[in-house]
Structure formats: structure tokens, C-alpha cells
Amino acid sequence: MRTAISTLDVRSVATVQDAVAVMRDEARVPIAGATDLFVALNFGTLASRRFLDIWRIEELRRIAVNGDVLMIGALATYTDLIRSPVIAARLPMLAEASRLVGGPQIQNRGTIGGNIANASPAGDSLPVLAAVDATVVLRSAAGERRAAFNGFYTGYRESVRRADELIVAVEIPAVSGRQWFRKVGTRAAQAISKVVIAGVRDDRTVRIALGSVAPTVVRARRTEEALGAGASIDEAVQLLRDEIVPIDDIRSTAGYRRLVSGNLVRRFLTDTQ
């Protein structure tokens, strides 16, 4: 553990109201499952030293359906998502994504709110949320606002969330059609994704979202439009390969990501024909 513990400061709160009051007055980074906290501190990618522990906020753990809308509290863990009958019924690809995150230890602590806030381009739940046009619910001392998930990220690890705002939930409208999810990791478990894809298809529309192929999670808009206009699978795969911007990094190569993204989109389109 390379980071000096004595330089780290934390406050714990048990309600959203307390959380946003603190965040109004102090610059603190909320921590929930904290599965990336010490890793980021030790690696040097997290500059902040002041934290707000929100792990105890029970009201953020609910998973519920309000009318047509599936509401997932920000502190729902991957284990919660795997076990939830509501998720199994309405958003099974999120349960599938959750099963592929880390192993049980990480699943028991990692939260969907954390995955969104951490803003990694490789976040496993993010293509799912992008493919279903989710909405992020934010709360601050000034009140509540909603931001479309698609458009939530403005750049690499940057979002529209203000420093005084807490992600409290994500809302998903009813999903019509088939859901499809695929993660390609460095191995079968405990793996960061090299390519991760979520797709939704009904008679009329196709929605495709990908992670690890751009600085943020992306919707393949041009590919989707072309398919809507009658493009063939081959044409769609070609377009997809052109519209993503993967890089070489420590885990994989741009060429591999481009090739495999196209192959998997082809598989998605064929599977859901």
C-alpha cells in the first residue's frame, strides 16, 4: 500500500440529505463499494484525498419498478443485480454483465452508481445503460435532476455530473425486443474488458453500445441509422469498424478491438434476426 493513509480524510453519512449537504460545503469524492479506490490512489490516477463514505445509505439500495420505469438505486451491487428477480425479468443483460465483473468479492461491493461515476471506458454495465437509453438521476442540495445516460460523458473520465452532485439512481424505460451482451476480457473471470458490447433489437430499431473502443462508452449511431435505413449486415459491420476509435493499450490492440467489435456486432445481428 503505497499511499499515505494519514493524508486521507473521510466522513461517513447515512442519508442522501446528509450526503448532499456535505457535498455542497466540501470538496469530497463519494465512495461506495470502493473497489477501485486504493488501486487508483496507489497507481497515482486519483488526486483527491478527501472522501465521503456513502456505503450506509440504505435508501440507495432499492431496485423497483414505477409504472414502466425500472429504477435501480446507485448502491445496488453487482450481487444485488444478479439476484434481483426484477432485473432478471426486465433487464437480464445487466445481470449477465454483473456476473462477468471480477469475482464474488468484487460483485459484493461494486455498485452500479460507482461504475457510472468511475467513468471508465471499460465499465461493464455502461454499454447496457447506453443501449437502453437510461437516465441518470442526480441529487444535490439544490434538488434533483435527470441527465440522459447517452451524453452523460463528455470526455475520457469526464461527465456532466457537478462536483456537488451525487448519483442516486439510474432509470431505465421499458425495453422492447431482444437483449444481447458480450464481454471479451483478458481471461474468463477477474478481467478488465478489451471489448464489451450491449445490443437491443426489436422489429423496428437496433441499438448497439460498446465499451473499451473509445474514450467513453459509445452508441454506434451511424451503424444504427444505416441498419434502420436497410443496410446489410456486412455494411453495418464495416460502418461499425469505421465509427469506433479503439487504441493500443497494455491489454490489447486497436486492430484486435476493431476486428472483434465488428465480428461481435455481426454475431449480435445474426443472433437477433
Added chain:
Amino acid sequence: MTRWVGASVPRKDGIGKATGQARYADDLVFPGMLHGRTIRSTIPRGRVHSIRLDFDPAGFTTVDFRDIPGRNACDLIEQDQPFLVERDVRHVAEPILLLAHEDRERLLGANVEVQYDTEPPVFDPLVSTGVLKAIDILKGDVDAALATADLVVEGTYRTGHQEHVYIETNGVVAVPEENGVVVYGSLQCPFYVIKGLKSLLGANTHVRVVQTETGGGFGGKEEYPSMIAGHAALLALKSGRPVKIIYDRVEDMVATTKRHPSIVRHRTGVTRDGRLVAMDVEVVLDGGAYVTLSPVVLSRGCIHAAGPYRCENTRIRGRAMFTNTPPNGAFRGFGAPQTEFAVEVHLERIAEALSLDSVTLREINALVPGDTTATGQLMREDCSARLVLDEAVRRTDFRAKRESYRGTDRAVGLSLFYHGAGFTGGGERTLNSKARLDLTERGVRIAVGSTEIGQGTRTMHAQIVAETLGIPYEDIEVAQPDTAVVVDSGPTVASRTCMVVGKILEECALEMKARLGGMSPAAYHAKHGAFSVLKKYEPPDWVEWDEHSYRGDAYATFGWGCDVVELEIDRDTFEVRPIALTAVHEFGRPIHPALARGQIEGGTGQGLGYALLEHVVMRDGAMANAQLTNYVIPTSLDTPEFDVVMLENPYPGGPFGAKGLGELPMDGPAPAVVNALRALSLDVRQIPATPEQLAECDSL
């Protein structure tokens, strides 16, 4: 009919490993203990220009090369590697300065500024001109035979670094003792550490080494611990306090030894009907910045480079090359996984070129008793190449399965391999290993320098002694390897702990039995008091080896293996999923079947990682992916079902017929995997066979 040998008896480790009571290096705490930290170079080549200590020195102990009382040289094969940089830097992460402090935060927060004059580094072993070691093995007339062969098949094969990833990182605690220091640590070879400390600290410092419970070694704790022990000892002596140095995972992966990368080139002459008539092999290993064990890794690699096959004309030329990277070192298999990977994939390509069944090719050429190896060693009844090959082929219905998978996304692949047990050639004679048995009032105590590192040393030695003496296994105790108590049995490496040290113990026990004259230990002790039997190893007298010409009996005996792996590829993502692996191994006989099976399953698992997953990414001369997130070893979900077959062919020179086992399993999986991928029409010649590589791979 044996009572303890050959049975999976309760282990001598007790239950401590499963209760959290077993004490590993970082579990030890001493009064007044300081923590130690190593300041390492950040450049691959150059000279230290200046060092500035930019922290409040209160409470700090600082050590540099000037504090070394003895010689600043780690005593291994050569003495070229310093404990601390004096001026020349030859690799990133080379140790320059040592710090100790009671408070870990102050210690880690201390800022040290090092200025360097840099020089252009050499990273490519094929470009480097620094030869750490050269070996040539010659048999017959290769050039003449190549010229008259029906067909010559050429190929170049590559393997990368492999990192041990023992789940417990390197760590030691050095404690000042009267006139000297004692070092407790995670290590395989306490007497290697003694040798290193004596060189470093000089004749006037008394040194003692005690092995703590060790969380995995695999060779990574064979020679490296001398370095970390030396560092801790220097800090302990200067401060007068106990000093603990535990590497975190990043430091351990970046700074300590790894498996030598290899480039192996084959040119093989064959007849149309599949006989090997000429084998010309060039082996290049990347040794890193210091000699360490490269000469012996090269040696073993070259001796195994022609595979378990008959060929009258063989030339093997090996070179270990210098590069400005952290020195590479011992890792289970020690050169053989690299060269046996190459020869086994090459055999597959020869079969492809001849349109011959690759199993048939192996059947035609596999060594049988009466044949000689590349070094001219005569194979005798303990040669089991055909035994393991035939059993693996039969058991997996290999030919039929291969045929049925043609054109699908599944394939089977096979490899045939062998592994010499014990030190090469005259090595065991030079080691002059000893073992001692002490008669005590409780029974009998084993006092050897061999270490338990998970492979079952304590248990297996106790079984051999109990069986030979004819006294209950429960009455045998095993002394903790403390150099003040036990004798130097040689290092716990080279698959020798059972075959060699176990043999000495068997001899000790026979002498003790004669002396007991039928009395129980307790009765004898009550009447006559305690006594000890000390013996040294006597290698078989027929072993003849010429170190200069590299000819003769390289090893007293070999273990033999044949692996068949079944795997599936995802054509969209090029991910490879091993489905099942059959490992047929002959290693004399198992002393403890469950522990032996554990060696096979564990070594095979590491071999699968080597084949498919484990990729050390080097950037500017250092490991760039030094986190377990990014250097991936197999998880439970990556590991297939193992079908392990242990065939027996007792070896008279080993205790109860046992040969060496620990490394043999490492030699087979990678070529078996690659041969399966070749059956899927992927022209793979390099590992790890990552999806990225497979996506770009040529088709057959």
C-alpha cells in the same frame, strides 16, 4: 508392500495453513522492528551521477554500497551482480540505496533524487553482442546429413518472459544476533542465502538463515532471496534493529527474476517415411543484465532441445545473451519449457510437411532403450517415451478425436516431453549434498536444508524415513530449515528433493536402522542416548559426463510425459478455452500420490498460463504491466478438467524407485496447446498465443 510410501498420508504441515496459524515472512513481528525500502534505478543503462536525499533524516537508516563490509557481489555462478549499484546501472529497478524507518508512511514518503548519465540500452538478445554463456552440443555430422535428407524443414519459435506470481511476494526479516545477523524469509535455498550473506558481510559477521513458511517459489525464490536478504541484513546491522523488507506485488514483478525469453531455430532433415536424420538447433535466451543462473538454464534448455527423439546427427548451439533488463532466473523447468515448446511444435510442422500423422512421426522417432540422446547418453529401461505416448494416445482416442474435430471449432493437440532429474552432469557430485537424521527421545528428526514450498517436502521425506526405518510415520519430525540446525542438502530445485535428498535420507535411515538393532528409538535413546547419522549423496557410479565437450550422461534419469489438450476457439474473438487436459507422466513412482498429483495439476496449470495468457509487456526495459490486473494467470474459470495418469517405472537410483517430478509437468502444456491450434489451421509458433496474436495469425 510398503506402509507409508505410496500412500497419501496426513501431511506433516499440520492444519496451520488452513487456520491462518502458519507463519509466513510478513506475519513475523519483532520488538523495535523497522521497515525497509529499496531505492531502484529508473533507467536501463548508464551511471549514477548524484544522489540527493530530500527528506528529514530523523529515524532513518540509510545504506549504500559503501556500507558493505565484505564484497559487493552476489555469489552465484559468477560474482558479477552487485547488491547495490556503485556507479554503473545495467537495468531498470537495479537497487541503489536502502532505507529503513519504524514508520512505513515516513519510509514510503521519503524522497530520493537520483541523477543519471544515460547510455543507449540494448534490449534485443538477437542484436546484443554480450554473450553470458555459450554451449555447443555435437553428435554425428549434421551438415552432411542435412545435405542428403529427403526434406529439410525449418522454423523459428519464440517464448516470452513468464512471471512466477507466487501468491506470497518476496519478503525477509533480518534480526541482529550476537556477532551477526539472522535472516528469516520466504525462500527455497537457505544455504544459497548463507553464501550470499558471507560474501556481502565478510568473514567476521556470523550469519544464520531460517526459512519461514513459504507461499510458493517455483524457482523465483531460488537465487533472488540472497539479494533481498543481503539488503535487509545491511540495514539491520547498521541500525542495530530488526528490519523487515516485503516487496509489494508491483515491485516484485518489476524487479525480480522471470523466465528467460527464447528464440529457437530448428533445421531438421527427415526421410520421406518420417525418420529424423539431422537436427540443427540454435537456442538464444535473453539473460538480462547479469549472469545469475543463465549458464545452467541454457545448459538444461540445450540438453532437452532435440526432444525425446532418436537422431544420429544433432547439433545444438546455445547462447544466453546480455540485455539491459532485470536479470532472468530460475523458473520451474529452467530452459526446458522453452526448448521443448520449440521442438514439439517443430515436430508437428514436420508432420504437416510430410503429410504424415504427427503421432506416427513421434512413434517412429521416440527414444527407446538402446538409443542415445543428443549428448550421447544411453537410454535404458527407465526410458518411458513410448510408454507415456502410447497410453496418452490410447486413453484419449487421440486419432479418432482429432479426425472428428476436423472442420469444427474444437481441436486436440499432443506433446511428448521429458525432464532430467537432479543437477546436470557432475552437478550433484559438486553439490556434495548432505542429510542428517537425529535420534531423539521422541523418535527421529530429519535435519535437511531442503525446503517445504508447497510441494510436500516435509511429508515425503518423513514417509521415506519411516518406511526405511520401519517405525511409525507419526514418530518422524522434520526440523525447520535453520542453517544453525540442519545440513546443506543442496538447493530445493531441479526436481531433486525426492530423488536426491530423499535418497540420502534413505541411506541415513538404513544406517540408523542397523545401529538401532531392532530397538525402538525411545528404548534406544533411554539406554544409549541420542545419536545422529550424517551422510552425503553418492551419485550412481555409472554417470559419466564431460563438461567441456558436453557429452555423456546429462542426468542420472529422466521423467517422461505426454499431454493431450482439448480446446475450443471462438472464431469471433479468438479466445481459446481449454476444455480438458490429459497428462500421462512417468516419474518412477509416487511417494505420496495426492502430493504428486498436485505437482502435475499445478505445473500443468502454470503451463496453460504460459501458453495462452501470461504476457509480460516490456517497455523501455521494464515490465509495464506489473499488476495482477494486467499480468493475468489462470483463474478457476480458465482452468479445464485434468485427467492425470501416473505410470510407474521404478528407478533403482531413487528412494523406493522415485524419480524427480516437480518440473516435468511444465514442459508439456504449451506445445500441446499450440499443436491443437495448428489443427485449427492457425500457424502459431510463439507463446503466449493470445487472441491478439491469433487474430493476426497466418493460416496453414
Added chain:
Amino acid sequence: MRLTLNGEARDAVSAPMSRLLDVLREEFGLTGTKEGCGEGECGACTVLIDGAPVCSCLVPLAQVDGANVQTIEGLGDDHPLQHEFMNEVGAQCGICTPGMIMAALSLGENPTLDDIKVALAGNLCRCTGYAAIYRAIMKANAR
């Protein structure tokens, strides 16, 4: 911080952002929980918090205030998993064993091989190739 540690109410005085792993090993002297990587990758540091296996190298002490923490020491020395890990050689070097056992506690009677593999997906072993670990758990949990 007040937590229940292996069934006993204890006060922890370490800094709130200390890693639970370090608090267990250093403040409480419970060295059975091991550090293998410090990144949450190897599972050697696995403990139970409120019954759920987690990596203690990732948990700040502040987050276990009021929680129930169980370590390998809390299991005693007579649990079937402990015996079978030794008998079946599910433990070779033993450094991953406490974490493996803590992760395996989530498995019920007669788990399938798949159940076991999934439960242990977050625990790395370098010695055994996992097979003997499965055998140990099957035997311990057989009814």
C-alpha cells in the same frame, strides 16, 4: 470504529481510511488474512463482512463501523473445509488457503463443480491448478 470481529465486539483505533486488511493484521494481530496483490485481484485477503466475502485490501475501516467481520481465525481449527483442504492437498503452499476457505463458506451442501468454480473465481492459486481445491470442497460439503 466499533465492529464485531469473529463474534466479539471490538474497538478499532486505526485511521478510518486504513485498509481493513492492515487493521486485521496489525492492530488485531490476526495475520491469517494475507496480502497477495493489494489490488483486489488475488482474493488472498478475503474476509466476510456481514456474511459476504469481500477483498479486505479494498475496504476502508470506516465502512465496517458497526459491521460483522469474520476472518479465518474465526473459523477455529476444526472446520470440515480446513481438514479437507489439508487431506485432499487443496492447500500446497497454503498462502491462498485462508482466502479460499473464506470464499468457499458461501457454498451450501453438495455444490456442483460450476457452483464452486464461480464462487472461487475471485481467488487465485498458483500451486494447485485448482483441481484439488474442488475435491476438498466437494468432500467437505458432501451430505
